[in-house]
Every structure is written in C-alpha cells, then in structure tokens.
Amino acid sequence: MEPQHTAATEPGRRGGPDRRRRPTARLSRYSFAGGRRRAPRRAGEAAGAFVDLYDPRLLGCIVWVGLMNALDCFFTLYHLQAGGVELNPVADLLLGSGRIEFVLLKSVVISLALLVLCVHRNFRLARAGLWVAAGSYTLLVAYHLSLLTV
Numbered sequence: 001m002e003p004q005h006t007a008a009t010e011p012g013r014r015g016g017p018d019r020r021r022r023p024t025a026r027l028s029r030y031s032f033a034g035g036r037r038r039a040p041r042r043a044g045e046a047a048g049a050f051v052d053l054y055d056p057r058l059l060g061c062i063v064w065v066g067l068m069n070a071l072d073c074f075f076t077l078y079h080l081q082a083g084g085v086e087l088n089p090v091a092d093l094l095l096g097s098g099r100i101e102f103v104l105l106k107s108v109v110i111s112l113a114l115l116v117l118c119v120h121r122n123f124r125l126a127r128a129g130l131w132v133a134a135g136s137y138t139l140l141v142a143y144h145l146s147l148l149t150v
Contacts, residue, residue: 040049058118058121058130061130061131061134062114062117062118062130064137064138065110065114065130065134065137066110066111066114066132066135068137068138068140068141069106069107069110069137070107070142071103071141072137072140072141072144073106073107075141075147076091076095076143076144077099077102077103077142079147080095084147091106094106096117113126113133114130115135117129117130117133118130
C-alpha cells in the first residue's frame with residue numbers, strides 16, 4: 001500500500017490550511033510591517049493583483065504628489081493673501097471653512113486618494129491616476145511659481 005502524502009506530511013511543505021485559496025487582501029498585517037510579496041508569482045497574475053510590498057519608484061511618486069500638494073496649499077494661501085482669487089470652486093468652498101481647515105481637509109483627501117492608488121498599483125487605471133496626479137500637481141506648482149514673477 002502506497003503512503004498518502006498531505007501538505008502536513010510531504011517533505012519541505014508546511015502544515016495547515018492552504019493560504020492560497022483566497023487572494024491576497026488589499027490591506028493586511030503585512031502591508032505596513034514586513035510584507036512578503038513585491039510582485040505576483042506568475043506572469044499572468046500581474047494585472048489586478050495585490051501585493052504586500054511596494055517598490056521605491058512608487059514611494060517616490062507618492063512622496064512627490066504629497067510634496068506638490070503641500071506646495072499647492074502654501075502657494076494658494078500666499079497668493080490669496082497677496083490679493084489673488086481661487087479659481088478652483090472646490091478649493092474655494094474648502095477655503096470658506098478657514099485656512100487651517102483648508103490645509104487639513106485637502107491633505108486628508110489627497111492622502112486617502114494616494115493610499116487607494118498605492119494599494120491598487122497593479123491596476124492600470126490606478127497607475128495612470130498616480131502619474132496624472134504627479135504631472136498635474138507639478139504643472140500646478142509651476143503655475144504658482146510663474147505667478148510669483150508677475
């Protein structure tokens with residue numbers, strides 16, 4: 001009679017339930033402390049897969065958007081004090097609640113959006129959104145800087 005091999009008795013295999021029955025969660029205990037996967041294991045899984053670790057380029061892009069958002073807040077308040085007018089109706093509405101509230105709300109909204117884009121980085125739309133945000137904020141800060149020379 002041939003011996004039965006299970007996950008617990010096969011050499012080199014771990015015991016317990018097969019964790020691969022469920023896809024990797026969007027956020028897990030590994031997301032922020034000691035994740036295990038930087039990329040999907042198989043090439044066909046790359047699009048639409050969630051991973052535990054994120055590459056440095058992604059972090060750089062997220063930090064860039066955050067920095068550009070902070071500069072946008074600073075220059076918006078600077079130009080308003082100098083007599084400028086806010087052209088963005090959403091930002092104008094936020095400014096109605098006060099300067100500190102404007103900065104906090106804008107920062108929270110952008111941070112949440114960046115978190116969603118980071119977690120969904122293997123989705124084409126999220127990658128495009130991140131690059132569009134980086135480019136848009138860069139152009140916006142360049143516009144603010146051009147206003148300083150006027």
